[in-house]
Amino acid sequence: MTLTHQKPVRVGVFGLLGSGNLGNDGSLEAVLGYLRAEHPEAVVDALCGGPEAVTARFRIPATRLHWNRAEYRTASRAGAIAAKGAGKLVDAVRTAAWVRRHEVVIVPGMGVLEATLPLRPWGFPYALFLLCASGRLLGTRVALVSVGAAEIRARPTRALVRWSARLAAYRSYRDAPSRDAMRAMGVDTARDEVYPDLAFSLPTPPASTSAESTTPESTAPAGASPGTPGPVCLGVMDFHGGNDDRARAEEIHRRYLEGTIRFVRVLVGEGRPVRLLTGDACDAAVVAAILDAVDSPLVTAAEPASLADLMTEMAAADTVVAVRYHNLICALKTGTPVLALCYATKSETLMTEMGLGAYCHPAREVDADRLLEQFRELEKRSMELRRTLTERNLTAARRLEHQFTALTAALFPSADHVHAHSQAQREAP
Missing domain, CATH: 3.40.50.2000 (Glycogen Phosphorylase B;)
Known part of the structure; x- marks a missing residue:
């Protein structure tokens, strides 16, 4: 033929x-x-x-x-x-x-x-x-x-x-x-x-290749025994609101940054290492502002170059708090419980589909006290939510x-x- x-x-x-x-x-x-x-x-x-x-x-x-x-x-x-x-x-x-x-x-x-x-x-x-x-x-x-x-x-x-x-x-x-x-x-x-x-x-990095902790030896590494505080990944964003928020863009940015900084200070006060993650080149300014405001060796920053880098960082964390949509996806893919600071319906929809709809917080109105309350509730259900994420990822x-x-x-x-x-x-x- x-x-x-x-x-x-x-x-x-x-x-x-x-x-x-x-x-x-x-x-x-x-x-x-x-x-x-x-x-x-x-x-x-x-x-x-x-x-x-x-x-x-x-x-x-x-x-x-x-x-x-x-x-x-x-x-x-x-x-x-x-x-x-x-x-x-x-x-x-x-x-x-x-x-x-x-x-x-x-x-x-x-x-x-x-x-x-x-x-x-x-x-x-x-x-x-x-x-x-x-x-x-x-x-x-x-x-x-x-x-x-x-x-x-x-x-x-x-x-x-x-x-x-x-x-x-x-x-x-x-x-x-x-x-x-x-x-x-x-x-x-x-x-x-x-x-x-x-x-x-996309492939999920194996747990064995997860990022090693860059925090002092006195802090608990990823995978520590239950009840021991572990690292938290915080995905940040140079957030000024959406297309319809131009008139109050600076106010939105200020509230987001102040609420986030207060949240980080509380975690550091409890001895929790916090790893700052970006999702776009423009987010570096927010990282710099947080590092300047919270002067502690417990707060470090990564420079991820890909979603694989983000997933590696998040797989090493106990919990993730993030704004950017694809930062949320990276946390969800690794099976790490995540709290979403939502600026659009897409984030809320994603979290609901993955079984974490209760853990959404408005990015335009960051309330540090309420954010901490949701964060603690999320950590209490960590094992249950990890099982849920395994099932939803397969689907x-x-x-x-x-x-x-x-x-x-x-x-x-x-x-x-x-x-x-x-x-x-x-x-x-």
């Missing part, structure tokens, strides 16, 4: 990847793992925020998302404003040219259809619209995979996000409220599915296997035939 050799499928990945946000890069890592396992013949490259970082870490070619390197800086001078305007026109051409070189483009996870953090319509929403419109015009299948969404009030941003979703060839969401939000914004979601966040498909992993199967059927229609052909070759005498 004569075999026909098909041309490798060209797959692009798109988003604010390589820009310092560990959650975004974790979503990319998950999709690349799927492609390398299920479609090793695919030729993959990226259009992203930090191409140098993506190429260095993931070994794929990458192109800068925006022609204007100062895209996300505030422009006040006439020259900078003109450059931004010109950049929008150039990006339309650049994006279309990039999309045209691919059969499939995947937007891996991330909250690309939401504005729960400050967002301008001419930034990423415009870039996403260019991608989806180019895909529809040029016949390239664009997939929004396990993405986050939220109903948006600002009309320009709402319109761009709505049309981006409508023009995509495939959509799935990381939780039911995301799908509900898109339906409320006028998108037909009848065929859209809900799956866990892509980060739940999440199985659901993501279904997600990847559905993705293959939607984006690689000839893949089943090709894989069956290869299997037949391997089994032939």
Whole structure:
């Protein structure tokens, strides 16, 4: 029998990847793992925020998302404003040219259809619209995979996000409220599915490789006997509220920081080592503020470079308190009880799905006394909650296997035939 050799499928990945946000890069890592396992013949490259970082870490070619390197800086001078305007026109051409070189483009996870953090319509929403419109015009299948969404009030941003979703060839969401939000914004979601966040498909570091305690010898290490206070991981965020909170952004940030510092002081006063963790490059300022305010050797800071680093730190902790969505996921994946400082519905939904819905606290109104009360209750139920997390993690992993199967059927229609052909070759005498 004569075999026909098909041309490798060209797959692009798109988003604010390589820009310092560990959650975004974790979503990319998950999709690349799927492609390398299920479609090793695919030729993959990226259009992203930090191409140098993506190429260095993931070994794929990458192109800068925006022609204007100062895209996300505030422009006040006439020259900078003109450059931004010109950049929008150039990006339309650049994006279309990039999309045209691919059969499939995947937007891996991330909250690309939401504005729960400050967002301008001419930034990423415009870039996403260019991608989806180019895909529809040029016949390239664009997939929004396990993405986050939220109903948006600002009309320009709402319109761009709505049309981006409508023009995509495939959509799935990381939780039911995301799908509900898109339906409320006028998108037909009848065929859209809900799956866990892509980060739940990443491997969990073995317990034996957990980070060693960096605190004084007098403090209890991870895995100490029951009743002995152990380390607490505190995931921080340079939090100023969401898109609708711009008028009170500084007040929100001050309350969050003051409440967090008071919480840390109480833990340190009880002899608990506290490990500060970030999820984005911008969070370093919050770490510095806490270290300055709580001058104690019990408070240390890590510099995680990936979700795997975060999981390693959290696996060594007794308990985690975190704000960022993917910091929560890392704690949940390692089976470590976590208390969430929530700034959006997505965090509350995630915690409820994983059996920890009672341990949510508003990030905009941090009350240190109430936070401590919830923290102590969480620690009392630690063993029970660890068993619950083991079960929920297995369920999440199985659901993501279904997600990847559905993705293959939607984006690689000839893949089943090709894989069956290869299997037949391997089994032939």
